[in-house]
């Protein structure tokens with residue numbers, strides 16, 4: 001009689017059974033089967049390394065459903081695959097190159113793509129091995145990658161269809177711009193770094209507000225306070241005549257809940273052209289946009305006498321000018337997180353550019369209806385409210401990085 005191990009070793013048992021299941025083709029689905037179909041398409045994991053605990057949980061849940069239906073007489077199919085996650089992979093490859101002291105321009109397009117495919121093989125291979133170790137009962141003969149020709153064709157087809165239905169359109173959007181690399185950066189490509197700077201308290205007529213970016217003052221199109229802030233309630237809706245470096249300017253005072261009443265004086269300047277939060281505030285209140293810093297990181301003609309200056313030089317000059325005019329109340333040292341380009345370490349400039357959007361509102365309405373009509377059930381129930389809140393407040397989805 002063979003020795004029986006005195007301890008249960010799952011790795012031996014699981015790998016033996018997994019091989020057995022695969023060899024017998026137990027995970028395959030047959031298109032000709034008369035059984036009712038039951039199908040799950042895996043939310044494809046990104047090929048950015050290896051799976052984490054979240055994947056272990058959600059893939060186990062999918063496996064439970066698929067195995068249950070398979071045993072319950074359904075023609076069950078779980079389609080596996082991986083996602084290219086192009087920007088994230090691009091960033092990983094550039095970091096690897098940087099470690100070798102190279103850039104993607106040094107090696108050229110062909111060699112870069114070669115590396116990308118090699119990375120995909122490695123990371124994708126790891127992910128598939130991990131799924132198999134988890135016991136996932138996927139039909140591996142149908143494995144897909146989101147850049148396979150068929151899937152790419154489906155993306156183009158969907159894009160054109162949504163465009164023809166008026167659901168895809170172009171509009172302005174605020175993006176992370178690197179003036180050195182002359183490119184848009186995704187949020188993943190922006191590194192955060194704590195830096196010391198000046199927090200400048202500027203007088204705006206009867207109001208005072210603090211900012212770390214006084215040079216963007218030239219692009220202000222409003223000042224904002226929190227709607228519940230009693231200190232400033234009497235100014236809301238009024239238009240102020242404010243002495244400034246370009247003479248007297250007029251600014252509307254608006255109330256928006258994005259303002260933190262406990263931060264600084266509780267008043268903020270709104271510069272929709274150069275700050276993502278201000279851009280959103282501007283959209284909500286139909287504020288005009290003034291672009292005073294250009295794609296080269298220099299002040300534009302809109303900046304008047306500061307035109308042509310580098311943005312940091314302009315910051316110094318404008319503070320000096322305001323000091324002479326008595327417009328600065330005080331300057332405090334301040335430590336804050338600055339966004340840097342992950343390649344050149346240049347300070348990222350939020351700028352407005354033309355991008356592609358999906359109008360998701362009508363799509364969200366259909367999704368909400370499915371839950372209201374109990375066609376889709378959300379468990380546990382309290383999350384239904386969260387779901388409605390999310391769907392009812394959904395905003396246009398920016399799908400390009402141009």
Ligand SMILES: [Zn+2]
Pocket residue numbers: 178179180181182341342343344345346
């Ligand atoms: Zn850069």
